[in-house]
Amino acid sequence: MWQKNKVYDVVVCGAGPAGFAAAIAAARCGAAVLLLEQAARPGGVAVTCGCPGLMGCAIGERQLASGIGEELIRRLDEIGAVSFKHCLIRPLAGQPLHEDVISSEFAIALMMNRMLQQDGVDLLYYCTLYGCQTAGRKITAVDCFCAGEQLRISGKAFVDCTGDAILAKLAGYPVCAADPDDSMxxxxxxxxxxxxxxxxxxxxxxxxxxxxxxxxxxxxxxxxxxxxxxxxxxxxxxxxxxxxxxxxxxxxxxxxxxxxxxxxxxxxxxxxxxxxxxxxxxxAARIGVRNGRQILGRKTITCSDLNDNTPVAEPVALGRRGYGGHGGNAFIQNWAQSNPGTRGIPYGALLSPAGDNLAVGGRAISIEPRAISAIRLMLQCFASGQAAGVIAAMTANQGRLPDYPSLRTVLLQQNLLLE
Ligand SMILES: Cc1cc2nc3c(=O)[nH]c(=O)nc-3n(C[C@H](O)[C@H](O)[C@H](O)COP(=O)(O)OP(=O)(O)OC[C@H]3O[C@@H](n4cnc5c(N)ncnc54)[C@H](O)[C@@H]3O)c2cc1C
The missing domain is CATH 3.30.70 (Alpha-Beta Plaits)
Known part of the structure; x- marks a missing residue:
C-alpha cells in the first residue's frame, strides 16, 4: 500500500501497458516504486477501452515480445486466459510467440495486479494526476486528486506513461499533438x-x-x-x-x-x-484514442527513420518499421507504409530535453505523429515502458540519467530485446 509521506525512488503515472511494465522494471532494479492510475484497474486501453488483443508479438517468424510483456502473456497462458487472436486454439505452453494473442479485460487486470504486488510496487488507483512541482531541471512531486482529496506525492525520478504525455506537459516540457490529418x-x-x-x-x-x-x-x-x-x-x-x-x-x-x-x-x-x-x-467504458500527445524528445523517431535501414544508435527497446492506421483520412490514404521488419527505439525518444529525472514510455514517446503505429501496439508499449522504468530507477539511484552502456546492461539482464 502507498505511504502518504514517503519520498518514492520512482513514481510511475499511468498504469497502461507501459506504466505496468515501467513499475515492475523499476522495482526489479531495487527502487521503491509507486504506480498511480486514474482508473480502478491497471491495463490502460486494453481494459478501459475494452481491447484485450495483445498485438505486436511477432513479425513473421520473429518473436518481438520480450521482457515483462512476454512474461505477462505467459502468466496469462498459465491460467488459461490466452488464445491466438484469429482462432480459439489455446497455444503457448512454452512455445515461441509467433502470433498476436487475445485475452480478456478481467484476466489482464487481474494478472497485472498479481505481478505488480509480487514485485512490491505500491499501488494507488482512483487517483488522477493534475499538477506537478519542479525545481530546476527536475520534477520533485506530482499532485493528484482522489475523491475530493488533493495528494502531493514526492519522488526522486518519474515516469510518464499516461499515454498523452500529461506529466511532461504539466512540467512545462515541450510536447506535440497530431494534426487531424495525421491522426487516426x-x-x-x-x-x-x-x-x-x-x-x-x-x-x-x-x-x-x-x-x-x-x-x-x-x-x-x-x-x-x-x-x-x-x-x-x-x-x-x-x-x-x-x-x-x-x-x-x-x-x-x-x-x-x-x-x-x-x-x-x-x-x-x-x-x-x-x-x-x-x-x-x-x-467500452471509454472512447479509444489511438494517438493523443507526444513529448518532443532528445531524439524524435520520424517516418524517414522508419524507411531507412541504418541501425539506430542507443536502442532501448524494439519497435517496428511499418506505420499506418485506421480510417480514411489523408494520413491513411497518403502516408501509410507497411515497411517490413523492426527498428530499435532510441534512448533519446524517451527523454525530454527539458528535464533530467523524467522518462516517458508507451504511445507518448517522441515520434512524428504519423509514424506512431511503429510504437503504439501493446507489446511495443510494454517494451518502451520497461525501458523507461529502468531509466528512472537508475536515475533515482545515481542522481543523474544513466549512461547508455550501463543502461543497456540492465535492459538485457531484464530480457528486453533491443534490436
Ligand atoms: C480503439 C483502439 C484499439 C486498439 N487495439 C489494439 C489491439 O488490438 N492490439 C494492440 O496491441 N494495441 C491496440 N491498440 C493500441 C494500444 O492499446 C495502445 O497504444 C496502448 O495501450 C498504449 O499504451 P500506453 O501504456 O502508452 O497508454 P494507455 O494504454 O493509454 O494507458 C495510459 C494510462 O494512463 C492513465 N492516465 C491517463 N491520464 C491520467 C491521469 N491524469 N492521472 C492518472 N492516470 C492517468 C489512463 O487511465 C491509462 O490507464 C488500440 C488502441 C485503441 C485506441
Missing part, C-alpha cells in the same frame, strides 16, 4: 454474442462487398475478434474523427460513437444471417 480515427469498441457459426475469411469478404452500403463512409475492414471461450466477439468497427485532447470534442465523439453501435448491429442483423440473433454484451 477514434473508436468505441463493443462485444456481441449469440452469433451463428461462420468462416472468418468468408465473412470478411462479404463485409467488404456490403460495406459500400454502410452509413459510415470511413469504415475499416471487419475487425472481429473472438473473446474468451463463451462465443463472444469484439467488434472494432465504430469510427469518427476529432480532437482527443479537447473534452468537448471527446464528449461529442463518445455520444456519436455509441449512437453508431445500435445502427451497426441492425445493419449486421439485416445483412448477415450469422448476426441475425446477435446480442450486445457490453461497450
Amino acid at each position: 480515427t477514434k473508436t468505441v469498441l463493443f462485444q456481441v454474442s449469440n452469433l451463428q457459426p461462420f468462416s472468418r475469411q468468408e465473412l470478411r469478404t462479404r463485409f467488404t462487398t456490403l460495406q459500400k452500403t454502410f452509413p459510415f463512409p470511413n469504415q475499416d475492414h471487419l475487425m472481429l475478434h473472438p473473446v474468451g471461450d463463451g462465443g463472444a466477439y469484439l467488434l472494432n468497427i465504430t469510427l469518427t474523427a476529432g480532437d482527443p485532447l479537447d473534452p468537448a470534442d471527446l464528449t461529442r465523439m463518445d455520444i456519436e460513437l455509441r449512437e453508431q453501435i445500435p445502427q451497426i448491429l441492425q445493419w449486421l442483423r439485416d445483412n448477415f444471417p450469422e448476426f441475425k440473433d446477435c446480442v450486445l454484451d457490453s461497450s
Whole structure:
C-alpha cells in the first residue's frame, strides 16, 4: 500500500501497458516504486477501452515480445486466459510467440495486479494526476486528486506513461499533438454474442462487398475478434474523427460513437444471417484514442527513420518499421507504409530535453505523429515502458540519467530485446 509521506525512488503515472511494465522494471532494479492510475484497474486501453488483443508479438517468424510483456502473456497462458487472436486454439505452453494473442479485460487486470504486488510496487488507483512541482531541471512531486482529496506525492525520478504525455506537459516540457490529418480515427469498441457459426475469411469478404452500403463512409475492414471461450466477439468497427485532447470534442465523439453501435448491429442483423440473433454484451467504458500527445524528445523517431535501414544508435527497446492506421483520412490514404521488419527505439525518444529525472514510455514517446503505429501496439508499449522504468530507477539511484552502456546492461539482464 502507498505511504502518504514517503519520498518514492520512482513514481510511475499511468498504469497502461507501459506504466505496468515501467513499475515492475523499476522495482526489479531495487527502487521503491509507486504506480498511480486514474482508473480502478491497471491495463490502460486494453481494459478501459475494452481491447484485450495483445498485438505486436511477432513479425513473421520473429518473436518481438520480450521482457515483462512476454512474461505477462505467459502468466496469462498459465491460467488459461490466452488464445491466438484469429482462432480459439489455446497455444503457448512454452512455445515461441509467433502470433498476436487475445485475452480478456478481467484476466489482464487481474494478472497485472498479481505481478505488480509480487514485485512490491505500491499501488494507488482512483487517483488522477493534475499538477506537478519542479525545481530546476527536475520534477520533485506530482499532485493528484482522489475523491475530493488533493495528494502531493514526492519522488526522486518519474515516469510518464499516461499515454498523452500529461506529466511532461504539466512540467512545462515541450510536447506535440497530431494534426487531424495525421491522426487516426477514434473508436468505441463493443462485444456481441449469440452469433451463428461462420468462416472468418468468408465473412470478411462479404463485409467488404456490403460495406459500400454502410452509413459510415470511413469504415475499416471487419475487425472481429473472438473473446474468451463463451462465443463472444469484439467488434472494432465504430469510427469518427476529432480532437482527443479537447473534452468537448471527446464528449461529442463518445455520444456519436455509441449512437453508431445500435445502427451497426441492425445493419449486421439485416445483412448477415450469422448476426441475425446477435446480442450486445457490453461497450467500452471509454472512447479509444489511438494517438493523443507526444513529448518532443532528445531524439524524435520520424517516418524517414522508419524507411531507412541504418541501425539506430542507443536502442532501448524494439519497435517496428511499418506505420499506418485506421480510417480514411489523408494520413491513411497518403502516408501509410507497411515497411517490413523492426527498428530499435532510441534512448533519446524517451527523454525530454527539458528535464533530467523524467522518462516517458508507451504511445507518448517522441515520434512524428504519423509514424506512431511503429510504437503504439501493446507489446511495443510494454517494451518502451520497461525501458523507461529502468531509466528512472537508475536515475533515482545515481542522481543523474544513466549512461547508455550501463543502461543497456540492465535492459538485457531484464530480457528486453533491443534490436
Ligand atoms: C480503439 C483502439 C484499439 C486498439 N487495439 C489494439 C489491439 O488490438 N492490439 C494492440 O496491441 N494495441 C491496440 N491498440 C493500441 C494500444 O492499446 C495502445 O497504444 C496502448 O495501450 C498504449 O499504451 P500506453 O501504456 O502508452 O497508454 P494507455 O494504454 O493509454 O494507458 C495510459 C494510462 O494512463 C492513465 N492516465 C491517463 N491520464 C491520467 C491521469 N491524469 N492521472 C492518472 N492516470 C492517468 C489512463 O487511465 C491509462 O490507464 C488500440 C488502441 C485503441 C485506441
